[in-house]
Amino acid sequence: MNTLCIAVDAMGGDSGWQSVLPAVVMAAKCYPAIEFHLYGESFVDDEVNALMRSHKSLSNITFTPSAASVEMDESPKSALRYKRDSSMGMALQSVASGKSHGCISAGNTGALVALGMHFLKCYQGLSRPALCKVIPAIKSSSGDQLLGAKRAGGSTHSYLLDLGANVDCSAQQLQQFACLGAMLCSVLEKSNAPSVRLLNIGKEAFKGSSLIQEAAERCEKTTSLNYQGFIEADEIFQGVVDVIVCDGFSGNIALKASEGAARTVMGNLRHVFSRHLFSRLLALLSQPLLRCWQDNINPDKYNGAYLLGLKGTVVKSHGGADKQQFFYALEMLIKQLQQQSAAVNTTRSNPNDESMKATNMDVTNMESVFSSTFGSNS
Amino acid sequence: MNTLCIAVDAMGGDSGWQSVLPAVVMAAKCYPAIEFHLYGESFVDDEVNALMRSHKSLSNITFTPSAASVEMDESPKSALRYKRDSSMGMALQSVASGKSHGCISAGNTGALVALGMHFLKCYQGLSRPALCKVIPAIKSSSGDQLLGAKRAGGSTHSYLLDLGANVDCSAQQLQQFACLGAMLCSVLEKSNAPSVRLLNIGKEAFKGSSLIQEAAERCEKTTSLNYQGFIEADEIFQGVVDVIVCDGFSGNIALKASEGAARTVMGNLRHVFSRHLFSRLLALLSQPLLRCWQDNINPDKYNGAYLLGLKGTVVKSHGGADKQQFFYALEMLIKQLQQQSAAVNTTRSNPNDESMKATNMDVTNMESVFSSTFGSNS
Known part of the structure; x- marks a missing residue:
């Protein structure tokens, strides 16, 4: 998986796919080397096809239909019980399986935390992730x-x-x-x-x-x-x-x-x-x-928050985001993934780099550092 | 007590009397019919006298020396135990005894709540007052x-x-x-x-x-x-x-x-x-x-908060207030007292006034309305 891949919950947020799709098209144009995997209910497929027809040069967007979507006022418990195969759940699974490097959703925060913990798991010693x-x-x-x-x-x-x-x-x-x-x-x-x-x-x-x-x-x-x-x-x-x-x-x-x-x-x-x-x-x-x-x-401009502490990169957009705001959150995720991959490459290519030694960690080993601090006393 | 009287803690706030005194002088000029009773450590008396000399027309400011003042980082417990005769305590006592209609302090919030509860008491059924x-x-x-x-x-x-x-x-x-x-x-x-x-x-x-x-x-x-x-x-x-x-x-x-x-x-x-x-x-x-x-x-402009639920009118100014900001808080207290007295007068002169009946209360009976709601289940 050399190409950067991003999983997108197309149904999340107050205006759902109507904000998400145009934002993804904008991002796909700005970042042609990145792949965007959209997950949404099957009727959205028509919208995606219509968009792809009008932007013929775009070949970096794929769409996978989901069986359901999480409602904005649904309880985390209900989402965890009945909505694992929702667009949100599938986007998270895409990260868990290694198909995508990170995912984004503007959906229900409680459900994202619950499904995120289920599919990606928290760092050892951490009871729940935090939005940052x-x-x-x-x-x-x-x-x-x-x-x-x-x-x-x-x-x-x-x-x-x-x-x-x-x-x-x-x-x-x-x-x-x-x-x-x-x-x-x-x-x-x-x-x-x-x-x-x-x-x-x-x-x-x-x-x-x-x-x-x-x-x-x-x-x-x-x-x-x-x-x-x-x-x-x-x-x-x-x-x-x-x-x-x-x-x-x-x-x-x-x-x-x-x-x-x-x-x-x-x-x-x-x-x-x-x-x-x-x-x-x-x-x-x-x-x-x-x-x-x-x-x-x-x-x-500052839309987008990291869901921190999960064994996978997840960004939460504001539920009320419009296409421009969702695009900003997408860009935030892209930049983080690019920085992470640069950090990993730097460490690999130059393991004696003093600046990396000073911080003594990169994203890939954040979990082990965290677990060694909290693993024993959680 | 027909003239409106206001008790002022001259020592409260980060800059203490240096902000409070000029603000009181400004207020005394704007509201010549109102009396301002200042409470502060004895050395402040010289400052007050100097101010009075340079503003000879002002006869509506009095000064009473206090034995101590509450520190900004003092615990409420310590204030309640050792600082009852502080400038803050004396300003509150002035309201409790009926000498003043209301008081103001930019001092330590915790101490103001503790001393306020001690000298003025909370409404029956209310455990603690709130800043509003x-x-x-x-x-x-x-x-x-x-x-x-x-x-x-x-x-x-x-x-x-x-x-x-x-x-x-x-x-x-x-x-x-x-x-x-x-x-x-x-x-x-x-x-x-x-x-x-x-x-x-x-x-x-x-x-x-x-x-x-x-x-x-x-x-x-x-x-x-x-x-x-x-x-x-x-x-x-x-x-x-x-x-x-x-x-x-x-x-x-x-x-x-x-x-x-x-x-x-x-x-x-x-x-x-x-x-x-x-x-x-x-x-x-x-x-x-x-x-x-x-x-x-x-x-x-919006400096000043009511300490609500005490049997007496208390306004808290921001601790970091300068003279202009403290003046705004003083004005807020003055306006509230004027409105209260107008409300009381309206009810007395026109007890059948429908608008007063509609709200079914004025400040003087807020306590009894509150107590009848919470007195039994507190």
Whole structure:
């Protein structure tokens, strides 16, 4: 399997195949060397054929019909019992069997976690996987101050997990998520000892729930972690730390609140600039600047989260994603797979490379590193 | 006590009296009919005297020295044991004794809750008070779409609670916070049966933690509540509901994440507009529009949260507030006290007023309504 292959659940998300198919066509054009294996209910085949007819040059998309699809409001239990042969289940099986290198779905998160655990299994010692997202550090001027962006001791982005795969978390799970996030960051950023913080309602050591207190204690004791204490939610976009860890409930709230606030702020500027003739003229003149600004902060661009801790690469797109947003998530998966394969090739071709030795892992051995830390005490 | 009197903890917050004193002077000038009782360590007296000398017309500020002040990182237990005669404690006692109508502090939240419960007591049946904030519904254009702002079935703002007074909440507490929020909204907005939702990671009924599921069940069964299900964090600013309820951990995360995102987005626009000569010229021309925009969304303006459920009016300012932000919180307290006193006067002068009957309460009887709902099953 030299060609990079990606399995796609064509039925997932609020608008299902209607967003997924056009996004896959866009990706297939941009990445002609990658193969896209679509899984969906048989009626979607006609849509795929129609698309293939109108894009004759595309030969890197295949379609396999599935017996069912997972509903967006279906319980994980029901999905696990009745929907193993769904489009989502088949995409995951394609990764498990080695046919695809990774898969993507915009479907039901709970079902994706349950079916992912069933078909791909978790790392030894990990009870459940976590959703992890790249959070950009956005350049910001306030007087002379520059927040975020690459600066001494700062990161251009942070990894935030969990984002909703686990609503009730134990302190040990938070500690495990910290390790998972640090491992991913080590591999993707070639970063040595990435800094880790726990999301809390204050920075002072005594603040927060008993759960967060116990998690902090566990992280402090984990010698392989570069744990640096608590972080508050208003610092998420400032690039002050590499990995931010929280339970899935808080993470989901933090992410959605930020997206909602960013969209509201952007929308209000549009509103203010559209009020009268002169303001509309100014908006027209400022168009390139406003577009650049919108491009910097647009939450759509950051669609896609890694389902981390499974023995296989899975990306979850937002359920409400449109074709452009789904395309962004697809691109994220592609880039991760390309980086993983580059990392593996580097290690193989140059086993004495010091940068690889420093991080002491690549994606293929993340599992063994994790298992050696947690395998005995899970 | 006809004149409105406000007790101020002059020592609270990261910058203590240095932010509080100038803010109180600003307020004393804007509201000459209101009396401000400052409480602070004796050395602050000199600062107050110096201020009074340079603002000779001000006769509505008094200062009472306190024996101590609560540290920002002090535990609630220690504050309750050793700091009852602190500036914070004395400001609360001033309300308890009837000398002041309400008080404000930018100090340690945990200590304010502990000392507030000690001096003012909670409503009967309520185990702990909650921090509640007014969240603006911000006008936003996205194509033809208008989010938030007053529209059919929408609110111009929502009440969000709890914001950090309770990090570990029970389902019953969430139900009680729902009632507290609805009561406050009824009184301040003269709104009949305000709509209430629980903050969750999805709108579907099966989503969320076991805690949120039980809280939803309890809210559904509370006939006095107009409970309408779950709300996701990206809808907080859309004015889709009157009251949003969550535990203090999630609420604090949602609020700070939103503030952080809004500041980042604003800061990035400044950054984009400051890059070269032409963009700076455009920024100059757009100054009035940008100022209007900044004014609409500036999180500083919304500093101040009600500590709800105590038998006395207490407002908590953000600990990091500067003088302008502390002034906004002071104004919020003043407006609430003015509205309360207007509501009481309306009921007294016109006891048959239908609008008051509809809401069936004013602030003075919030406690009895609450106690009759929860007094028996707490």
